[in-house]
Amino acid sequence: xxxxxxxxQNLTAQEGEFITINCSYSVGISALHWLxxxxxxxxxxxFMLSSGKKKHGRLIATINIQEKHSSLHITASHPRDSAVYIxxxxxxxxxxxxxKGTRLHILP
Amino acid sequence: xxxxxxxPRHKITKRGQNVTFRCxxxxxxxxxxxxxxxxxxxxxxxxxxxxxxxLEKSRLLSDRFSAERPKGSFSTLEIQRTEQxxxxxxxxxxxxxxxxxxxxxxxxxxxxxxx
Numbered sequence: 424x425x426x427x428x429x430x431x432q433n434l435t436a437q438e439g440e441f442i443t444i445n446c447s448y449s450v451g452i453s454a455l456h457w458l459x460x461x462x463x464x465x466x467x468x469x470f471m472l473s474s475g476k477k478k479h480g481r482l483i484a485t486i487n488i489q490e491k492h493s494s495l496h497i498t499a500s501h502p503r504d505s506a507v508y509i510x511x512x513x514x515x516x517x518x519x520x521x522x523k524g525t526r527l528h529i530l531p
Numbered sequence: 532x533x534x535x536x537x538x539p540r541h542k543i544t545k546r547g548q549n550v551t552f553r554c555x556x557x558x559x560x561x562x563x564x565x566x567x568x569x570x571x572x573x574x575x576x577x578x579x580x581x582x583x584x585x586l587e588k589s590r591l592l593s594d595r596f597s598a599e600r601p602k603g604s605f606s607t608l609e610i611q612r613t614e615q616x617x618x619x620x621x622x623x624x625x626x627x628x629x630x631x632x633x634x635x636x637x638x639x640x641x642x643x644x645x646x
Contacts, residue, residue: 427573456635466574466622466637509573518587519564519635521573 426450427512429522437530442497444525446510449491456511457484457495460524466509469495502529535638537623543644544613551609552641556625563606564635565598566622567591574622580606613645 427448436442448455457469470477470484472493477484481500486493497504507524514520536555544550556563561582566574577596578588582603592598595613600606610617620642624635 458637465639466624468634468636471634511573518576518579518589521566521575523571523573 425522426520427510427522429508429510429525431525432523433526433528435528435530436500438501440500440529442500442504442527442529444495444508444510444527446493446495446522447491448493448510448512448520450512450514450520452512453515454513455486455493456509456513456519457493458509458511460507460509462506469508471513497527500529502531505529535623535625535636537621537638537641539641540639541642541644543646546613546615546645548613549609549611550613550643551607552621552623552643553605553607554623554625554638555605556623557636558604560625560627560636561603562626563600564624564626565606565608566624568620568622568640569618577608610643613643615645618643618645 430445454471454473456471459467459469472484472486481498483496505528507526509524510522511519538553542550564579565577567577568574576589577592578598579586580600583600595611598608620640622640623638626635
């Protein structure tokens with residue numbers, strides 16, 4: 424079992440839909456990252472959080488430390504949101520463990 | 532451009548050849564990380580530096596792999612006697628490493644294809 428599990432693995436939705444991607448982890452963490460990776464391979468850090476909730480534009484990330492669970496939400500989704508979204512757990516040993524990613528495809 | 536840069540962006544090499552990749556971190560960042568990502572997988576940690584010191588190496592980093600950061604600025608990752616299984620995206624990231632929490636900034640990656 425992977426230490427960081429994401430669901431779903433693939434998600435296709437219509438433009439405008441509310442999107443939720445889930446992440447569960449089994450390790451102790453100092454922080455949890457949500458990353459976005461476009462087809463060219465470059466990775467952009469969306470959020471780093473250790474408690475509660477963060478919002479940036481149409482993106483919202485939440486984390487429940489007790490349940491070892493985090494969610495990434497996208498409101499009013501748009502085709503340009505199509506990408507792979509990766510959850511990564513930042514352990515206390517300075518190493519990050521990545522999930523396999525969720526491939527999101529937003530249809531116009 | 533103040534982001535993390537990597538060179539080359541793409542590399543095709545024949546099995547058995549040596550390859551070297553370069554990463555230039557954000558200038559004030561003292562931590563530099565190397566990751567490898569194979570198709571359909573999330574990135575996997577390879578190694579990281581704090582300034583010029585290599586503090587951690589993954590078991591994924593076999594003897595054919597070596598990484599350096601001689602002056603605490605740019606880093607190189609060399610793969611000797613490449614194998615087809617080395618084909619992957621090699622990602623570099625840097626961070627300021629201040630305090631417990633820090634954000635890593637990723638480069639665009641170097642895609643290696645071993646034929």
